[in-house]
Amino acid sequence: MPNTPYIAFTRRAVLGLLAVTPALPVLAQTGGGTQIVTLLGDSITAGFGLPAREALPFRLEAELKRLGANARVRGAGVSGDTSAAGLARVDFSVQADSSLCLVALGGNDLLQGIDPRRTSANLDRIITRLKARNIRVALAGMRPPPALGRSYARDFAAIFPNLASRHRLILYPDLLAGVAGVPRLNQRDGIHPNPEGVKVIVRGLAPVVVRALV
Numbered sequence: 001m002p003n004t005p006y007i008a009f010t011r012r013a014v015l016g017l018l019a020v021t022p023a024l025p026v027l028a029q030t031g032g033g034t035q036i037v038t039l040l041g042d043s044i045t046a047g048f049g050l051p052a053r054e055a056l057p058f059r060l061e062a063e064l065k066r067l068g069a070n071a072r073v074r075g076a077g078v079s080g081d082t083s084a085a086g087l088a089r090v091d092f093s094v095q096a097d098s099s100l101c102l103v104a105l106g107g108n109d110l111l112q113g114i115d116p117r118r119t120s121a122n123l124d125r126i127i128t129r130l131k132a133r134n135i136r137v138a139l140a141g142m143r144p145p146p147a148l149g150r151s152y153a154r155d156f157a158a159i160f161p162n163l164a165s166r167h168r169l170i171l172y173p174d175l176l177a178g179v180a181g182v183p184r185l186n187q188r189d190g191i192h193p194n195p196e197g198v199k200v201i202v203r204g205l206a207p208v209v210v211r212a213l214v
Contacts, residue, residue: 035072035213036099036100037060037061037074037099037102037209038073038076038093038094039057039075039077040076040102041077041104041105042078042079042086042105044056044192044193045057045075045076045077045104049187049189050192054195055198056201057073057074059198059202060205063202067206076094077104081108082108082109082112083119083126084118087125087126091129094133096135098135100135100137100212102212103123103130103138105123106141106156110142120162120163123139123163127167128167131167136213138171139170140160140172140174140175140205141159143174143176172205175201178201179200179201185200
C-alpha cells in the first residue's frame with residue numbers, strides 16, 4: 001500500500017478538498033432515508049490501480065443494495081495512509097451525514113513495522129472521535145503474515161478484536177480474507193486486489209456492514 005500520486009485518493013487531493021448472504025434479513029429502513037457508509041482507510045478502500053466501478057466503494061454499495069440495504073458508500077481511503085494519518089484527517093474525511101464509518105486502517109502500519117501499541121492508540125482515538133459525533137463504527141482488521149515475526153504478528157493481530165471488544169463494535173476480522181497471498185486475486189504488486197479480489201472482499205464484508213447498519 002505504498003504512497004502514490006493516484007489521482008483521486010492521494011493525501012494531496014484530500015487536503016485540497018478541505019480549503020451478506022441470501023439468508024440475511026432485509027435491512028429495515030429508518031424513515032425511508034438512504035444511509036451513508038463511509039470507508040475510512042488506505043489504498044485498499046481507495047481502489048488503488050482500479051477503475052472507480054471496480055473499486056471497493058462502488059462494489060460494496062452494489063452488494064449492499066442487493067442485500068436490501070438502502071445505503072450509499074462513500075470512499076475516504078487515501079493511498080499510503082497509516083493509522084496516524086487517518087487520525088489526522090478523520091474529522092473532515094468522515095462527514096457528519098455518515099450513518100456508519102467502517103475503519104479499515106493498519107495495513108501500512110504493518111508494512112512499516114510500526115509498534116502495535118501506537119497503531120492501537122491511533123485507532124482507539126479515531127473510534128472515540130467518531131462515537132463522540134454519534135457516528136456508528138465498524139472495524140475491519142488485518143491479519144499479518146507470520147513471516148513478520150511471531151511476537152509482532154501476535155501483538156498486531158490482537159489490536160482489532162481488543163478494540164472491538166472495548167468499544168463494542170462489529171468486527172470484520174480480516175479485510176483481505178481469501179485474497180491475501182492469492183496471485184489470481186491480486187494486482188502485479190501482490191498487495192492490492194484486482195477486480196476479482198474486490199468481489200471476494202465484498203462478499204465477506206457486505207453482510208457485516210448490513211448488521212452494523214441495523
